[in-house]
Amino acid sequence: LASGVTDLNQRSVLLKQLSRLQIKAKKLLSTERDPFKKAQRLLKYLHKTSLHAGYVEKQTNLSTLINKGSYNCVSSAVLYTLVGRGIGLDIRGIEVPDHAFAIVYDGSRYADVETTTKAGFNPARNRSAIKAFAEKTGFAYIPGSNASKRRETTPLGLIALIYYNHGVTHSRAQRHEKALLSYYRALQLDANLA
Numbered sequence: 001l002a003s004g005v006t007d008l009n010q011r012s013v014l015l016k017q018l019s020r021l022q023i024k025a026k027k028l029l030s031t032e033r034d035p036f037k038k039a040q041r042l043l044k045y046l047h048k049t050s051l052h053a054g055y056v057e058k059q060t061n062l063s064t065l066i067n068k069g070s071y072n073c074v075s076s077a078v079l080y081t082l083v084g085r086g087i088g089l090d091i092r093g094i095e096v097p098d099h100a101f102a103i104v105y106d107g108s109r110y111a112d113v114e115t116t117t118k119a120g121f122n123p124a125r126n127r128s129a130i131k132a133f134a135e136k137t138g139f140a141y142i143p144g145s146n147a148s149k150r151r152e153t154t155p156l157g158l159i160a161l162i163y164y165n166h167g168v169t170h171s172r173a174q175r176h177e178k179a180l181l182s183y184y185r186a187l188q189l190d191a192n193l194a
Contacts, residue, residue: 002162002185003061010063017066021050022086029087035106039089039113040121043080047118051076055116055136060165073137074100074161076115081155093158095151095193099139100161103152153190160189 005011025045032038053069055076065075077093077100084091090105094112101120102113114120117132124130133139153160167182186193 002159002166003063004166005063014063014066018082021066022083024049025083026087035089035104036109036111036122038087039084039091039104039111042084042087042089043113043115043121044118046076046080046083046115050079051118057137058165058169060162062162071116073116073139074158074165077102078155078158078162080113080115081158085155093153093155093161095153095157095161096149099137100158151192153192157190157193160186160193163189164193 001011005014025042028045029038029041032041050065050069051071053071055072056070057072059065059070059072060074062075062078065071065079071079080102081091081093084102084104091102091113092105094101094103102115104111104113111122112124114123114133116137119126119128119132123133163182163186167179167186170176170179170182
């Protein structure tokens with residue numbers, strides 16, 4: 001719905017595709033016991049399969065990602081979080097100014113996951129991943145040490161960012177009524193969305 005798919009039959013097809021992806025990922029990663037290794041392998045798997053068409057800055061819709069394989073930070077973080085949580089990983093979203101990514105937990109241990117690049121698992125420990133991310137997106141990675149710019153959110157909070165991004169697009173096009181409606185929907189899913 002956040003991606004604008006209002007037809008029930010179309011949504012049903014997309015949900016089945018998402019479910020099949022989750023089943024395949026679960027089967028592929030079933031022997032991996034370490035949550036971090038599983039999360040890292042999931043990122044590489046999604047880039048080989050679903051995220052195949054590459055990064056497109058304004059492509060925030062999960063439906064387009066599923067159908068065409070193009071993505072931005074929000075849609076890739078939503079997909080990674082939904083699939084990862086579906087296979088038992090403790091994954092949440094991180095929102096920073098003009099960007100979103102994921103974080104995976106194993107008890108008190110955690111690792112950031114920059115979902116826009118296949119080398120984005122725990123990017124603070126991998127300079128080449130940070131460089132690849134910056135070249136692909138034009139953004140600078142914000143590590144955990146800069147906590148004042150980071151906000152952890154739920155999967156619904158990530159989906160709220162899809163509505164928020166639609167609001168920004170409508171605002172820039174002077175479609176203020178549609179922008180307000182998108183912002184309102186975003187706030188309904190995440191009341192703390194600044």
